[in-house]
Amino acid sequence: MRINGLLPLILRRCGSAGLVLGLSLSAPLARAQSAPVAASGAAPVAQASVAMRPVVMPTMPVIPVDQAQLIVAAQKASQRGDPQPALDALPQLKGTLLEPWVAYWAIKPTLTKATQQDFDAFARAYPHTYVLDRLRNDWLLELGRRQDWADFNRVYPHFIMRDDPQVQCYDLQSQYVTQHADVTAQVFKLWMDQRTGGPGCNSAASALLEDGAMPRDMLWQRMRRFYDDGRAKQARDLLAPFLPPGSWRILAQTDTDSVRYLLDLVRRGPQAAIANADQRQYLVLALLSMARQDPGQAARLLQDSFSALPAPDRAQIWGRIGLSAALSLQPEAVGWFARMAQADPTYAPSDTVLQWQARAALRAQDWAQVRSATRTLIDRGDSDPAWPYWHAMALEKLGHPIEGRALLAEIANPWDFYGQLATDALGMKVSLPASLPPAPMAAVAQQASRPGLQRSLALFGLDLRFDAVREWNFSLRGLDNNQMQAAAELACQQQVWDRCINTSERVKGGVDIAQRYVMPYREAIGKASKAEDVNEAFLYGLIRQESRFIANIKSWVGASGLMQLMPATAKLVARKIGLTDYSHDQIADVGVNVQLGSAYLGGLLRQFDGSEALAAAGYNAGPGRPLRWRNMGLPDRPLLPGAVFAENIPIPETRDYVKRVLANATVYAAILSGKPQSLKARLGDVGSPDAMLASNQR
Template identity: 25%
Template sequence: MRVTANFLIASTISLISFTFSSKAQSTYSTEQLAFLAAEKAYAHGDLVNYRKLKRSLKDYPLYPYLEYKELLKKLDVKNRPDIDAFITTYANSPLASSLKQQFINQLAVDKNYKLLQEYYSYGRDAKLDCKILINKLTQGSTIKELHDDVEDLWSVPKSQPKECDTVFQKWIDSGAVNHNIAYHRFYRTAHEGSIGLLKYLERFLDHDKRYIVDLWVKAKKDPGVVNRRNFFPARDANLEAPILVFAMQRLSWDDRNKAYKVWQRTKNRIPLSQNHVDDIERTLFLALATENNPKALDWLDKNHLNKFITDELVNHWKLAVLLRNERWETIKELYSLLPINQQKSHQWQYWTAIAQQKTGEQEESALTLKLLAEERDYYGYLAATRLKQPLKLNHVALKLPPDVLKRVEESDNVKRAKELFELERYINATREWRTQISRMNSDEEIQAASQFAHSWGWYNQGIVTIAKSKFWDETDIRFPTAFKESYIKMAKKVNLPPQWLMGVSRQESAYGPLAVSPAGAYGLMQVMPATARSYSRKFNIPYSTRRDLLKPHVNIEVGSHYLGLRYKQLGQNPIYASAAYNAGKHRIDEWKPFGRHPTEVWIESIPYTETRDYIKKVMTYRAIYALKLGVDDDIFEYILSTETGGDI
């Protein structure tokens, strides 16, 4: 009997596998093919073969995925025992929460709110929350008893679903909405919501406070309106001050010089708390500093060096302003004021060492640079290059106990993640993986998981996972060299160093050939489909659909040509080209007028935090990959010996 069953299963697999690619047939295991065949049989209603295949897969890690699909078609109260059993049995799989949510949705459709509340956690879905509240009202609850829940739903800076209209109206009719409740929602809406909702909320404010609605509407439409001498009636500073703060913060990023002048004229027109003044001055300083406006240095010179001294972003821009103006003594003074955690950062240690060097404190500077040169990071590599020392890779291999490796490898989530990854079910694989990582009790287990992910070729997951354990020196996992031949081949084709292309990939996708960003960028070098279409025609690259970008060699070819083109367009400046890869060429054109400075200073002065960090990481990764490839790289010499910016 067993022989017959296996023969039938094998026959079914062979028939159905004709629909799979030749690659799949050659690389998928017998169990994987049986699983795919079972899915196909079930989808086509071939229940006889489905049941045979399912029985053969009882011990296969993805067996619950077959049960899950069956239960999705049986979301009826009479099948509740089976649903509950699945949720309990596979509680550690994301399938359990997914099935639970599907059952909740069905209960809502069936209007079985009593049972729904046994499964549903209030506050996750406004539509369901309101349906439950309405049901409670029909079952005898009073609007007073439901007040707190209704208020939470109502007090958001956006319109709620129409399912909430009935309960909201009953709540309003009960007289529950007073000025304080209404103003709480109004204030949030003024900052985050629409003008239409602001006007709607006017009716709930006290009559003598409703004048602020018109002020807010005008300020949201044109923040410069606060500059009018009679704009603020000075009737209630607590209501009017937030409008000035909002308008000044908006204006600061729109027009720095205008914002500076408006602030000088308006700051004494209405009483402002120190917090309001600080909110405005912080934003105005950051806006001025990012564009290298001279008024940023003026602000620092007016005894503001210790202002916002715990704020890391403000301190960064103080440093950038001082570097642009070569104020080395002031940099040392600022460093002495910083909190200890900021003083310990490699960024501040490096620049303080340079300031010491510039002001004659050579021994102190050399000692700090020598210590930094031992580090494998951006500032460590700058320090090593200044000292003409080799860059350090500092690799330390993982050494994990066999019992830890075995425990991780045999965990159900890891088994399912591995099968799903091999079947190219990447979303489900990632869900299983994250569930497992969240449940791990030790760094050793997390490190073991990262090692397995890397060994499967799931490089980005290996990188992300090992980072959770803060084991930074396992450079084989953290900096994979897969697809090396494709990078070297394309590097020759576009005349760029292969380590640069690999460094971009490491930062863009964490070396994930199957990565897809929320913005729709694909693959290793995070290429947009529109870019691929354009470049495929321009450079004769074989490309037809966006899934082609998940093929490493195609993605590398498109991404390399894109980087190479930016490099040529931007004067063969690798910093410009890398920044353009991240933020777009138009941003480089915007930033050039902010002045010409030593390249390492220009990098510190990139207006976008994301792009600034991106450049530092890509340059560091480029140097790391040069070490791993055994080739020379001069990017840090370039950073230290050139100037960037301006019109030259």
């Protein structure tokens, strides 16, 4: 579609503004300052009734400086475990907007000594607030730790969020203890889903194991999962008490000295170990441990010395061997995954093993394995859009184009990575549909009057982002699409860009493009794009993923600003580009941050011969890793399509990052150019420099 009217709409809203710390909404909204402009071909924006009846926006409370200082000090002290600043501030903040939060920061550090009466008093003082439900979560964890099921069962029915698996496990343990309920299957599933087990799930599982209500084979399954995840010591500490005497020592050897343990078994003859139920489990754990560290050696031992293991055990070990090889991009991975199915055709591998089986098969272009693995993932309900796309591609490659194209048509869309690739695969380019009409002013005003959103915006204004995000998300419960779009618009107008984008993404049935793909700081980003010869759409796509356009954000590792620059990187780039007056306190300045980040990104693009996929990977994971990853093609196929490269990035965060940045960039390119785009062309092919040169010369 033609979208020439869309960019002016976005620019009128965003301009070059930064994060507004004040919270006044008394000024008219930007969208109301001029007639709304819809994308060409969109339905007319039906706002006449709103325009005829002026809507007075409520004035958002502004926190006085003296109160703001008390609030921030209370929050920081509470994080350190000190409740006193919050206790001292409460009398001075009585009746103010953020009083509930200060009360929460006062009680949170004291929960290990608190009583049910203390919690009940808080609940009476701050009913129907997010902080009450946040405290319920904390208090239920404490009650579970105490095994106080009487109070736990009084509090739990009022718990709204119920999104903490540890609380869920404590609830199941309570049902088991107080009602003798059969909860083994539910506990086991939650327990298996947690990499660390967690206090609640470990507690519930231990209670069932102590009573013999959880079968021994479940214990061994969980033990194997701990080993798979590289948490063997945790497995020993938690589960050895439920095994025969001396288990802890044997388990330690299977983890820390698996080679010697296995070679000793080979010398003595493995038949006795395989015949004994517990010793066989130790043997499997040792092979799983070796498979993580040295898949080749594990494969040789399994094939040559331990082939008499039961078929399901061999299948699991082959799967772990294949997984380790796939994660290190070894070409043997496909063959080892195939051995898994050969060992036991009925074996059901974990989702992680199936996912990496599909990825390794993509690199090898083994489309039969791709089809098999993706089909199973889809049937299991794996929601990753990668699997329908790759299943469709496998169907086409294996001679089923009608079924493949039908599946591609189901997933094609202009917004996400695989939706855009499906559009490309159908022979079309990515065109943006008509945007939703802007949210009516009256609806935005209604959301602005809600106390939860007011508290959230006040917290954002104090740069207490973690608490602000939680309050905001809690306040979105139960909103319909129109109300959700209005809440997103409120965040946009307050220039809280991450809530603007994320809330807009929850709207179903259409996209408000000016919300979901905001373009603030246009002057600074455009200037940096030209100066460093970095595609502006790519720059916007990367910033949208890095910081959601929050200029003063700082990550837990110390990265700062729009482009999330590490201090050392910023200093190095400043020196390279001749920014002689640069100092660290400038890193959050929008202009400086984008200038330095764009220069760094431009250097990565030059290093990787213009590949945006490799540059994005380098920006997230450091340039050294993509230098290795770009050689992931097999000897007979050294060049890989960019989508296959992206799907095989071993680090989950970087894999997701590259996909999102490139999908964002494709949308921004459509907005900026007004023309349809191709994600496949943007990705290109990826390979070693020699392979790329040879490809270009053909």
